[in-house]
Amino acid sequence: MSASVGGAELCGLVARLNQRMDSHVRGVADALGITASQAIALREMSEPITLTELADRMSCEASNAGYVIDRMEKQGLVRRQPHPTDRRAKILTLTEDGQGCRSNVLDALSREAPIDVLSDDEQRALAELLRKATS
Structure with missing residues (x-):
């Protein structure tokens, strides 16, 4: 097989994996009564973060992430606080x-995920390869 075909x-x-993962996130979000964007934001908010950082992790524009955060703030899920070194x-x-x-969200995403067909070692290897390919 040539390199271009591979x-x-x-x-x-x-x-296709991305489509299956997106579908899984939508299903989890629906089951929890939130939007898929909110599920993604919650997945990515492992620590306090700026809106710009969150948008980068969500692979979207800051204005789109801002809309998601506005909704989450109204729902009492997120709080905005002044940045300690950047007043903007x-x-x-x-x-x-x-x-x-x-x-x-994290618990539900870990159940019946498309990658569950892979062993723990295969999942670790896939994660390592994807990190390498996306760095």
């Missing part, structure tokens, strides 16, 4: 309810 096949496989920025932190919701 590359095309690999691109297709990554795209705000730090996003999860409230107690937000931490509980994040825990529910």
